[in-house]
Amino acid sequence: MQALDILLTASFWVAAIRIASPLIFATMGELICERAGVLNLGIEGVMTVGAFAGWFTVYSGGDLWTGVAVAAVSGALFGLLHALLTVPLGLSQHVVGIGITLLATSLTYFTYRLVLPEVTSPPKIEPFAPLPIPGLSQIPILGEALFSQTPLTYLAFASVAVVAWVLYRTPLGLAMRAAGENPSAVEAQGISVSGIRIGAVMAGSALMAVGGAFLTMSAFNSFFFEMINGRGWICIALVVFGSWRPGKALIGAILFAAFDAYQVRLQQLTGGVVPYQIFLMMPYVLSILALVLVARRATYPRALMIPYQKGER
Amino acid sequence: MRLEPKPAQSLAATLLYPVGAIVVTLGFAALLVLAAGADPLSVFTLVARGAAGSQFALLETLTRATPLIFTGLAVAVAFRAKLWNIGAEAQLYIGGVATVVLGTGLLPWPSWLLLPIIAVAAMLAGALLLLGPALLKTRLGVDEVVTTLLLNFIVLLFVSMLLEGVLKDPTGLGWPQSRKVIEAAQLPRIIQGKRLHYGFVLAIVSAVAVWIIMKKTALGYEMRAVGHNPEAARFAGIPVNRVLMKTALLSGGLAALAGFSEVAGLKGNLTLDLSPGYGYSGIVVAMLAMLNPLGVVAAAIFVAGIFVGADAMSRSAGVPSYIADVMVATALLTMVVAILLSRFRVRWR
Numbered sequence: 001m002q003a004l005d006i007l008l009t010a011s012f013w014v015a016a017i018r019i020a021s022p023l024i025f026a027t028m029g030e031l032i033c034e035r036a037g038v039l040n041l042g043i044e045g046v047m048t049v050g051a052f053a054g055w056f057t058v059y060s061g062g063d064l065w066t067g068v069a070v071a072a073v074s075g076a077l078f079g080l081l082h083a084l085l086t087v088p089l090g091l092s093q094h095v096v097g098i099g100i101t102l103l104a105t106s107l108t109y110f111t112y113r114l115v116l117p118e119v120t121s122p123p124k125i126e127p128f129a130p131l132p133i134p135g136l137s138q139i140p141i142l143g144e145a146l147f148s149q150t151p152l153t154y155l156a157f158a159s160v161a162v163v164a165w166v167l168y169r170t171p172l173g174l175a176m177r178a179a180g181e182n183p184s185a186v187e188a189q190g191i192s193v194s195g196i197r198i199g200a201v202m203a204g205s206a207l208m209a210v211g212g213a214f215l216t217m218s219a220f221n222s223f224f225f226e227m228i229n230g231r232g233w234i235c236i237a238l239v240v241f242g243s244w245r246p247g248k249a250l251i252g253a254i255l256f257a258a259f260d261a262y263q264v265r266l267q268q269l270t271g272g273v274v275p276y277q278i279f280l281m282m283p284y285v286l287s288i289l290a291l292v293l294v295a296r297r298a299t300y301p302r303a304l305m306i307p308y309q310k311g312e313r
Numbered sequence: 314m315r316l317e318p319k320p321a322q323s324l325a326a327t328l329l330y331p332v333g334a335i336v337v338t339l340g341f342a343a344l345l346v347l348a349a350g351a352d353p354l355s356v357f358t359l360v361a362r363g364a365a366g367s368q369f370a371l372l373e374t375l376t377r378a379t380p381l382i383f384t385g386l387a388v389a390v391a392f393r394a395k396l397w398n399i400g401a402e403a404q405l406y407i408g409g410v411a412t413v414v415l416g417t418g419l420l421p422w423p424s425w426l427l428l429p430i431i432a433v434a435a436m437l438a439g440a441l442l443l444l445g446p447a448l449l450k451t452r453l454g455v456d457e458v459v460t461t462l463l464l465n466f467i468v469l470l471f472v473s474m475l476l477e478g479v480l481k482d483p484t485g486l487g488w489p490q491s492r493k494v495i496e497a498a499q500l501p502r503i504i505q506g507k508r509l510h511y512g513f514v515l516a517i518v519s520a521v522a523v524w525i526i527m528k529k530t531a532l533g534y535e536m537r538a539v540g541h542n543p544e545a546a547r548f549a550g551i552p553v554n555r556v557l558m559k560t561a562l563l564s565g566g567l568a569a570l571a572g573f574s575e576v577a578g579l580k581g582n583l584t585l586d587l588s589p590g591y592g593y594s595g596i597v598v599a600m601l602a603m604l605n606p607l608g609v610v611a612a613a614i615f616v617a618g619i620f621v622g623a624d625a626m627s628r629s630a631g632v633p634s635y636i637a638d639v640m641v642a643t644a645l646l647t648m649v650v651a652i653l654l655s656r657f658r659v660r661w662r
Binding site for chain 2: 041081085088089090091092094095096098099100102103105106107109110113114117229230233234236237240275277278280281284285287288291292295296298309310
């Protein structure tokens with residue numbers, strides 16, 4: 001009974017939305033890349049870069065929104081590198097993506113050690129504070145969960161709306177979707193497939209980096225090693241689970257985060273009878289299960305992972 | 314811009330690009346060293362000396378190369394068939410688990426019997442671990458990149474659970490570590506008093522065996538055909554899914570041997586820091602070797618040298634040792650570009 005009561009507490013849903021926020025950013029980022037035809041396995045590393053860049057900007061005296069901007073730009077730069085290698089050069093998106101993750105992660109750790117050589121406990125910053133929306137945050141449970149979050153969480157939800165609007169309501173979005181389905185049709189319209197794909201990977205990587213920055217600037221207040229902890233890979237699973245649609249991916253991310261918040265509370269409830277590692281495994285197991293669940297009806301963008309060369313069919 | 318295939322070239326012209334890749338990597342590393350306020354030339358000298366400047370350094374590099382040869386082979390085999398096994402890290406740990414389960418006194422047998430049995434058991438464990446993602450790929454079309462990546466996290470937590478539970482060393486002062494393997498389950502040292510062990514020999518033998526499989530057997534041919542073009546392979550009557558299964562078993566088994574060799578040859582017990590990312594570095598090793606099994610040995614020694622050399626350099630020059638990881642990742646990216654440029658000509662317009 002106690003286990004079900006958890007679901008009716010506002011604090012549980014507040015936590016679920018908080019856990020969902022970085023996943024929403026990064027899932028939207030990956031979704032843009034994949035809709036344009038590029039699998040971005042650099043996500044885990046780009047999130048690490050964003051987490052560090054945002055935090056370090058604030059730590060060195062910048063304000064919080066400058067930190068978010070710096071994170072986004074650093075993410076976009078790694079996205080540019082990824083895109084240059086995979087789009088015009090057409091190199092394996094698997095190999096380049098893993099390479100970008102290794103490079104971004106190691107460069108971050110190198111820089112961290114360089115600028116903070118002697119610290120034993122990671123220094124803290126003043127993170128984003130919750131900004132309750134007057135009125136709406138008074139609605140029991142649901143209102144509290146959605147409207148007493150930090151500004152960065154609101155930005156995460158806004159990013160879903162923007163991505164959905166651009167993808168489905170603008171010519172740019174049409175070109176992006178076509179670049180992932182039928183690139184020669186895009187070229188026939190006189191639009192550059194390479195340009196669309198490079199832009200999508202840069203924008204997507206910027207979103208991933210902001211997702212990383214959420215962890216150091218909103219969820220927590222410092223940077224530590226291995227803090228992304230597989231969240232990037234989970235987001236790749238969420239994109240598949242959400243059938244490459246922003247709305248469905250958002251629901252997937254919230255469901256996933258709710259499970260995650262639930263297991264933490266269940267862990268406290270069971271009081272050490274079940275090894276804690278079992279609970280920590282749940283997010284990863286859940287991601288695999290989600291992939292298996294949708295496997296039969298998953299329709300990948302048809303040109304995903306297929307490099308495009310002008311004038312080739 | 315577009316890419317056009319190049320006609321066959323002289324060996325010198327082919328080697329030009331990989332050499333260029335190394336130069337670019339060193340150039341980038343030099344910038345980072347400058348950023349750290351040190352002199353690149355003296356830092357590189359310290360790295361080289363730390364990796365190969367003495368008998369001790371050289372043996373240390375070969376010791377570090379041993380697990381990288383195994384994981385590099387695992388990745389090379391899988392990638393050749395375009396089975397994207399990014400889970401060598403998990404397979405390595407499962408190999409380590411099998412080694413301490415059987416090697417800490419459960420089987421009181423002599424070395425000549427015990428060691429091969431443990432090695433085979435470790436391989437089986439790693440093979441079975443990769444079989445799951447491979448089955449999900451062939452049966453349901455679930456992308457194996459994501460499943461193998463996620464399994465790395467699951468397996469590490471599983472190992473942590475074992476080390477705080479059934480496999481915990483009662484005399485370990487509360488540390489999450491297993492008991493030491495018995496003497497009969499230890500791979501002997503090659504030179505008395507040095508750390509280099511017979512796991513290195515096993516790694517070389519494995520590389521040759523994998524080379525023979527890839528170049529001289531029907532399976533190797535089928536794997537390459539599947540990797541080159543699965544539809545064409547299927548059309549030619551090759552049982553693509555069966556070949557992918559065999560590839561998965563071989564790849565998972567090879568990665569698990571890294572765990573076996575580290576536990577039985579070097580560490581003696583299983584801990585959560587058995588591997589500082591050997592599974593991921595194996596990807597770099599395999600790519601630097603252009604997926605050639607014999608090349609994997611050379612690439613693993615090269616990568617191990619960078620890590621060992623950077624550790625030594627970091628102690629004396631004060632440049633963070635993470636520069637090794639940066640160099641290895643940069644080498645991966647520059648090398649794939651170099652391989653492309655050696656085969657294709659870039660035409661602007």
